[in-house]
Structures are given as C-alpha cells and as structure tokens.
Amino acid sequence: MEDIKTGRSVIAKAAVSISGGWSRWGNIAQEAHHAGAFLHPYIAVVYDMAVDKNDDLFMIMEDLPNRTLKEWLEFDHPLEEIGAVLDKVSSALEYVHTKMGLIFADMKPANIGFDELWNPKLIDFGISKHMDETGEAEAGDEFTPMYTSPEQRRGSVIDIRSDVYSLAATIFAIFVDRTSDENRDRFEKDLDNVVPFRRDYDKTLSTERKLAISRVLHKALSKDPKDRHHTVKEFNDEFQNALGS
Secondary structure, three states: OEOOOOOOEEEEEEOEEEEOOEEEEOOHHHHHHHHHOOOOOOEOOEEEEEEOOOOOEEEEEEOOOOOEHHHHOOOOOOHHHHHHHHHHHHHHHHHHHHOOOEEOOOOOHHHEEEOOOOOEEEOOOOOOEEOOOOOOEEOOOOOOOOOOOHHHHOOOEEOHHHHHHHHHHHHHHHHEOOOOHHHHHHHHOOOOOOOOEOHHHHHHOOHHHHHHHHHHHHHHOOOOHHHOOOOHHHHHHHHHHHHOO
C-alpha cells in the first residue's frame, strides 16, 4: 500500500487473516511491539498502527519488494550469497534472543523478506515468546510443522535451541528440491546421511563441502535439543566454516 502521509510504499498487515474460509485474529499489537521495540538492520521496521474506515486494525511496516526466502530458495545461488543471507539472518535472530529476550518460534522461509537491496529482513513476530530468567518459554499451540522443532510441536518447554532447529530446517530447504518434512526426516534418521542436494548444488559442491554442510545440519537438527548448537551464532560460525571447506 501507499502511506499517504509520507508517499512511501508500505506493507499493511491485517489483524484478521482469512484462511480456508475461517477468520483468525492475530495478536497484532503484541507483534508490532515485539518487532518495533528495537531497531536492527535485518529486522523489518514497523512504522505505525492504523485502522481503516471499518475500524479494522493494521500494522504498517516497511515494504519488502523482493518477496521472501520462500521464493528465493526456488533458484540456485552462489555459496557466498547463501552464506551472506544466513549471516544476516543469524545476526537478527541472535539480536532477538540476546537483546529482545524473545524466542522467535516461527523461523521459516516465508518469514524472511528481502528489501529493495536484497537485504534479508526478519518478519512476523506473531507467535514469539518471552523467555523467563532461565531462558525458557512455554510453547504455544501455533507453529509451522515443516520447520518447527520436535519439542515445540509437542507444546512443551522451548528455548533458543528451538530457533536453531528451525533456522537449520530453513537452510536445509535452500539446498534440496523438495521442502517437505519427509525429505528432511530421511536425512535426520541417520547421521551418515548426506543432504540430498539438488542437481546444481550436487554438481558444484565438493565432496568435502557436502559432508561438512551435512555434519553441521545434522547437529542443528538433532531431535534432542541438548545435542544442538546452543546459540544461533555457534550454528552460523560452524556453517560458514563448512561453506568454506
């Protein structure tokens, strides 16, 4: 939409979404507070809240004209570009954990948008959770099964390592032909399994790089949170090293 006060293009996110014929209220005020409370170069800027003539509530945020990682991952990209995107997203997610005190709880390709300069921006804090003094939170009943950690799907206690899992699942989706649970489940079942890289990545990556990337993703996608990387920074550092193998 166009912000008539400033003339800039913006995204107006409605408090009520329609899916399958059903209306669903989101906690748009909480989301706007979480997303707008702190400024970070790789978190989408929330400008304002607004109502239309029907008194429907909207969150007004920066425009992301290059759509999301969901569309971006449909194409092959140089390893340097993949590494740069992960580095920026990891920076945002680490900020969410350490400065905002939140577990994002909904990391997935559709929640990473791209601005006009192709900078990735974290969006949609709708189901994020405040961590207690131990760094934990109770999982809610909303999640995206394809990218959500096992403990979050069970509705139990979650912490930063749940976001690590979801970030690794997002990275896994970049490299494979199909972004289904079934595809990743097969990979997760055996630590000796190598990521089923789609054709172009399979042809261009060395065997050493394939194995290194697979080892890092196996760790981050462990069913037991204790076996995962403890922070997003730790995961990102190991993944960047694997890309450079």
